[in-house]
Amino acid sequence: MDVCDILDRLVAFPSVAGRPNNDIAGWIETYLREYGAKVRLVPGPEGDRSNLFATIGPADVSGYVLSGHMDVVPAAEPQWSSTPFALRKEGERLYGRGTTDMKGFLSAVLAAVPVLSHLRLARPIHVAFSYDEEIGCRGVPYLIARLPELCAKPLGVIVGEPSGMRAVRGHKGKAAARVTIHGRSGHSSRPDLGLNAIHAMSDVLSAAVREAERLRHGPSDASFEPAYSSLQAGVIVGGQSVNIIPDSCTIELEARAIPDIDPAGLLAPVKAQAEALAARGYVVEWTPLSAYPALSLPQDSALSVLLGELTGAAPLAAVSYGTEAGLYQAAGLDAIICGPGDIGRAHKPDEYVLESELAACRQMIEALGARCAT
Template sequence: MQAAEILEKLVGFRSVVGLPNEDIVAWIRGYLESHGIAVAVLPGPEGDRSNLFATIGPMDVSGYILSGHMDVVPAAESGWTSDPFRLRAEADRLYGRGTTDMKGFLAAVLAAVPSLAAMPLRRPLHLAFSYDEEAGCRGVPHMIPRLPELCREPLGAIIGEPSGMRAIRAHKGKAAARLMVRGRSGHSSRPDLGLNAIHGVAGVLTQAVAEADRLTQGPFAHVFEPPYSSLQIGTVKGGQAVNIIPDSCEVEFEARAISGIDPAELLAPVRKTAEALAAQGFEVEWQELSAYPALSLEPHALLAALLEELTGLAPLPAVSYGTEAGLFQRAGIDAIICGPGEIGRAHKPDEYILVDELLACQTMVEALGARCSA
C-alpha cells in the first residue's frame, strides 16, 4: 500500500485521545503481521487502550526506535470543510484530523515496511506506537518500562512529530494539574454562614501569577522561545449565580520547563498555597493531569549526526512544544524529533499534510533501513 492509502485508513479511525483505540491497533497489527512482522500489543491500565510495539530485523542486537502516537485531538471545532475523519485529497494536500499530528508519520513508516522487511537488516528497526499522547503523554510511560523485555537496549529513538523533516534536538518539559476547592454554599446575603470557594482560590491565583512573573527573570535557555520556563492558569470554573455563595471552584494550571528543570517543581509553590486553604475549612484536592520531562540531546550526539545524514539538514536546536522524546531520554535512550508536516497545521480545522512530505518521510525511513543493513 502507498503511504496515502495507509493514511486514509488511519484517519478513518476515530482514535480521539482518551477513547478506546482497539480498532486502529488491530488494523496496524494486521498490516504488520501480513508482512511477517511480530507485534506486541501492550494494554494500558485503562483497559480499553493499548500501545503497540513491533520489531523488523534481528532481535539480539541493538537498533533504532521509530516512535509515534496513534491518538488525535478531537475535531469538534468549527471550520472543517469536510469530514475530519475521512481523508480528502485536493491537489497535493491530504486533509483530515491527524494527517500532520501524527498519523502521517505512522503512514510513512508503515508504507516503508515491505521494503524494510526485504532488507538484510543487521540492526533492527522497532516501531513504538502509543496512545493518549495528546493528554500529556499518558500512554508511552506504560510501554517504555517494558522495552528491556521487548528488545536490546536501543541506540536511539526517532519521534516523528511534525518538524518539516528537520531533526530537533530539544524541547521543553511540561506539567499540568487541576485544583478542586470545596467550601459551603448559602445565600449571598449571609456570607458569614457560607464558605466562598472562589474567594479561597483567589489567593492561589495570585500566587500563580506571581510565580509566572518570577519565571520570566530566568534561568534562561536561549534556544527556546521564550527562553525561560513558564506557568499559566488555563481554566477557572466556579459558581452558579451571583446571589449564591459558590461552594466549589476548579482551576487548571500548566507549567513548561526549560532543560534541567522539573516542570512539576514549578507548580510546587502554587500547590503549597492551595493546600494551606484546608486550615480555613476548605476541602482541597490537587490532581496531577500530566507530566513529561524536557528533551536535551547534545549537538554532537551520534543520533543527531545520523539524522543529519538521513535528511541532509542540520538539526534545529529546540522547539517549545513537547513530545514523548523526553520520556525516552529519561529512560536512558537518546531521542530526537523528526517527522513530516508542520506543527502549525496541527490542532486546527482542515489539518493537512503534503503528499511529498509523506514520501520524504518514507524515504528517510528506508534510508535508515539501508544504513542498518550496511
C-alpha cells in the same frame, strides 16, 4: 498500499485520546504481520487500549525505534470543510484529523515497511506506536517499561512529531494539575455564613501569577522561545449565580520547564498556597493531570549526526511543543524529533499534511534501513 492509501485507512479510525483503540491498533498489527514483523501489543491499565511494538530484523541487536502515537485530539469544530475522519485530497494537501499530528508519520513508517522487510538488516528497525499521548503521554510509559524484554537497548529513538522533516534536539518539559476548592454555599446577603470558594481561589491564582512573573527572570536557555520556564492558569470554573455564595471553584494549571528544571516542581508553590486554605475551613483537591520531562540531545551525539545526514540539514536546537521523546531520554535512550507536517496545522479545523512531506519521511526511513542493512 502506498502512503496515501495507508493514511486514508488510519484517518478513518476516530482514535480520539481517552477512548478504546483496539480497532486502529489491530489494523496496524495485521498490516505489520503481513510483512513478517514481530508484533506485540502492550496494554495499559485501562484495559481497552494498547501500545504497539514491532521489530523488523534481529531483536537481540541494538537498532533504532520509530516512535509515534495513534491517538488524535477531538474534531468537533464546526469550521471543518469536510468530514474530519475521512481523508480529503486537494492538490498536494491531504486533509483530515491527525494527518499532521501524527498519522502522517505513522503512514510513512508503514509505507516503508515493505522495503525494510526485504533488506538484510544487521540492526533492527523497531516500530513503537503509543496511545493517549494527547492527554498527557499516558500510554508510552507502559511501553518504555517493557522495552528491555522486547528488544536490545536501542541506539536511538526517532519521534515523528511534525517538524517539517527537520530534526529537533530539544523541547521543554511539562506538568499540569487541576485544583478544586470546596467551600460552603449560602445566600449572598450573608457572606459571613458561607465560605466563598472563588474568593479563596484568588489566593491560589495570585500565587500562580507571582510564580509566572518570577520565572521570567531565569534561569533561561536561549535555545527556546521564550527562553525561560513558564506557568499559567488556563481554565477557571466556579459559581452558579451572582446571588449564591459559590461553594466550589476549579482551575487548571500548567508549567513548562527548560531542561534540568523539574516541571512539577514549578507548581509546588501554587500547591502549597492551595493546601494552606485548609486552615480556613476549605477542602482542597490537587489532581495531577499530566507530566513529561524535557528533551535535550547534545549536538554532537551520534543520533543527532545521523539525522543530520539522513535529512540533509543540521538538527534544530529546540521547539516549543512537547513530545514523548523526553520520556525515552529519561529512560536512558537517546531521542530526537523528526516527522512530516507543521505543528501550526495541528489541533485545528482542516488539518493537513503534504504528499511531498510524506514522501520525504518515507525516504528518510528507507535510508535509515539502508544504514542498518548488511
